[in-house]
Amino acid sequence: MSKSYPYFLARDRAWQPAQYTPRYKTSITRSPKQALVSIQRATPSERSGPVFSGLEIGPHDNDLLMNFRTDGVRPSLPIGERIVMHGRVIDQFGKPVPNTLVEMWQANAGGRYRHKKDGYLAPLDPNFGGVGRCITDTEGRYTFRTVRPGPYPWPNDINTWRPAHIHVSVMGPSISTRLITQMYFEGDPLIPLCPIVQVLKDPDAVETMIARLDMARSKSMDYLAYRFDIVVRGALQTYFEE
Amino acid sequence: MYSQYKLQDDTGVLRETASQTAGPYVHIGLALEVAGFASRDDEIWENLAKEGAEGQHIELIGAVYDGNGDLVRDALIEIWQADSQGEYIAEFDNKKPFSGFGRSACATDGHYHFYTIKPGRVDFDHQKMAPHINVAVFARGINIHLQTRAYFDDEQEANSECPILSRIISPERQNTLIAVKEDTEEKPRYRFDIYLQGNNETVFFDF
Numbered sequence: 001m002s003k004s005y006p007y008f009l010a011r012d013r014a015w016q017p018a019q020y021t022p023r024y025k026t027s028i029t030r031s032p033k034q035a036l037v038s039i040q041r042a043t044p045s046e047r048s049g050p051v052f053s054g055l056e057i058g059p060h061d062n063d064l065l066m067n068f069r070t071d072g073v074r075p076s077l078p079i080g081e082r083i084v085m086h087g088r089v090i091d092q093f094g095k096p097v098p099n100t101l102v103e104m105w106q107a108n109a110g111g112r113y114r115h116k117k118d119g120y121l122a123p124l125d126p127n128f129g130g131v132g133r134c135i136t137d138t139e140g141r142y143t144f145r146t147v148r149p150g151p152y153p154w155p156n157d158i159n160t161w162r163p164a165h166i167h168v169s170v171m172g173p174s175i176s177t178r179l180i181t182q183m184y185f186e187g188d189p190l191i192p193l194c195p196i197v198q199v200l201k202d203p204d205a206v207e208t209m210i211a212r213l214d215m216a217r218s219k220s221m222d223y224l225a226y227r228f229d230i231v232v233r234g235a236l237q238t239y240f241e242e
Numbered sequence: 243m244y245s246q247y248k249l250q251d252d253t254g255v256l257r258e259t260a261s262q263t264a265g266p267y268v269h270i271g272l273a274l275e276v277a278g279f280a281s282r283d284d285e286i287w288e289n290l291a292k293e294g295a296e297g298q299h300i301e302l303i304g305a306v307y308d309g310n311g312d313l314v315r316d317a318l319i320e321i322w323q324a325d326s327q328g329e330y331i332a333e334f335d336n337k338k339p340f341s342g343f344g345r346s347a348c349a350t351d352g353h354y355h356f357y358t359i360k361p362g363r364v365d366f367d368h369q370k371m372a373p374h375i376n377v378a379v380f381a382r383g384i385n386i387h388l389q390t391r392a393y394f395d396d397e398q399e400a401n402s403e404c405p406i407l408s409r410i411i412s413p414e415r416q417n418t419l420i421a422v423k424e425d426t427e428e429k430p431r432y433r434f435d436i437y438l439q440g441n442n443e444t445v446f447f448d449f
Contacts, residue, residue: 003329003330009255011258011448012257012258013448015257015258015260016258016260016261016385016386017260017261017262017385017386018385019384019385019386019388021385024263024383024385026263026382026383027263027383027384027385028309028383029308029309029310029312029383029438029439030308030309030314030381030382030383030384030438030439031309031383031384031385031438031439032388032438032439032443032444032446033309033439033440033443034415034443034445034446036446036447036448037409037410037445037446037447037448038447038448038449039406039409039447039448039449041367042449043364043366043367043371043405043406044330044364044365044366045322045324045330045364045366045371045374045376045391046376046449048322048330048332049322049332049343050322050332050333050334050341050342050343051332051333051334052286052334053333054333054334054335054336054337054338055284055286055334055335055336056283056284057284058282058283061282090256091256092255092256092257092258093255093256094254094256103271103272104271105267105268105270105271105272106270113267113270114270114277114278114279115266115267115269115270115277115278116277116278117266117267117316118267129270129279130270131270131271131274131279133271167262167264167265167267167268167271169264169271169272175322175376175378175389176449178320178378178387179258179259179261180261180262180263180264180268180380180387181259181260181261181262182262182265196262196263197262199262199385200260204249204257205257205260206260207249208249208257208258208259208260209259209260209262230259231249231256231257231258231259232258232259233258234255234256
C-alpha cells in the first residue's frame with residue numbers, strides 16, 4: 001500500500017525569479033531555453049521528502065560565534081557585530097513547519113568567505129567558519145548566533161557589490177517545498193542595486209528576503225537580533241480522493 | 243508577517259519566500275569537505291547505501307554543462323529516491339543502511355557521485371512509475387533550483403509505461419532523462435549528465 005502524502009499549493013513561477021535574468025550574467029548560460037515540463041498532479045515522488053530528526057546536530061552547530069574557535073591556550077571570538085538571527089518556518093497557510101532542517105552559510109564581517117575559491121583581499125577571521133544548521137522546534141522556530149556578514153565585490157559589472165547576506169537553505173515537509181534563498185538586512189542601501197536581488201520582478205518578493213531588526217529579542221550588552229520568517233509552500237488538506 | 247507589504251493574497255494565503263541562487267560558495271554550508279572544512283559529526287553526503295542495504299548497489303555519476311558546453315564545477319546536486327521496494331523512507335539516518343536523500347558536488351573531478359541502490363517502481367494512480375531518482379541542481383547562475391529525474395536505460399519496458407516520462411512528447415527530450423549504464427568491473431555505474439541549456443538540454447520539471 002502506498003502512503004498518503006499531501007499535495008502542495010502550486011509554486012508561483014511569476015513571483016519566483018525567472019531563470020534567464022541577463023543582468024545577473026552567470027544566468028545567461030545556465031538557464032534552460034526550453035519550458036519546464038509541468039507535472040500537473042504531483043506523484044508520491046514529489047510529495048514526499050526527507051526528515052532529519054535522525055541527524056546528529058552538534059551543540060554549537062547553530063552558534064557561529066563558537067563553532068570555529070581557534071584552538072589555543074586562550075580561544076578567542078570572531079570579530080564583528082554579534083547578532084542573533086531567528087524566526088519561524090511556516091507554510092503559506094501560516095502553519096508552523098516543525099522538525100525541519102534549516103542550514104545557513106555566510107562570509108565573515110569583512111565579506112570574506114572561508115572557501116578556497118574566494119580570493120578577496122579582506123582577510124579571513126581565524127575564529128570564524130561561517131556555517132550553521134539547526135532543526136526547527138515544534139512551533140517551527142529556529143535560531144542562529146553569528147556575526148553580521150560584510151558586503152563584498154564580485155565580478156559581474158565593473159563595480160558590483162553584494163549586499164550583506166546570509167544564505168539560507170530549508171527543506172520543509174517534502175522536496176516540493178525545498179528552497180534556497182538569501183537573507184538580507186533591513187535598510188541596506190546595496191539591496192536595490194544588486195543584480196541578484198533584482199532577478200525578482202515584484203518588489204514585494206524582495207521583501208520576503210529582508211530580515212527585520214528585532215530589539216525585543218536583542219540582548220542588552222550582548223547582541224542585536226534580526227527576525228527572518230521563512231514561508232514554504234502550503235500543504236493542502238485532501239478532501240476528496242477518487 | 244510584515245503587514246505593510248503585500249505578502250499575502252486576499253484570502254490570507256502567504257506568498258512563498260523568494261528563491262535566490264545558492265552562489266559559488268554553497269559548499270561552505272552544504273558540502274563542507276569541498277570547501278575545505280572538517281566534517282561535523284554527522285553530514286548529509288554521497289553515500290545513501292551502506293553495506294547491507296537491500297537492493298542492487300549502484301553508482302550514479304554525472305557532470306553538469308552550461309550553454310557553452312563548459313563544465314559547471316560549482317554545482318551542488320541533491321537526490322531523493324525510493325528504496326528497492328519502491329517506498330520512500332522519510333527518516334534520514336546515517337546509522338541505517340539506507341537513506342533516500344543525498345548530496346554531492348561537481349567540484350573535484352567535475353562530476354557528482356552517488357553510491358546508492360537502484361530504486362524500485364513507485365505506485366502512482368494505480369500504475370507504477372519506472373524506477374527513477376529525483377534530482378535537484380543548485381549553482382551560481384541558477385536563480386531557483388532545477389528539478390529533474392534520472393531514469394535507467396536498462397529499464398526500457400518500465401520506462402515506456404511510465405506516466406511521467408510519457409508526458410514528454412519528444413523522444414529526444416525523453417532521452418535526456420535516461421541514465422546510461424557504463425561498463426565497469428565493479429558495481430554497476432549509471433551516467434546522468436545534465437545539460438542546462440542548448441543542444442541536448444535536459445528536461446526540467448515544475449511540480
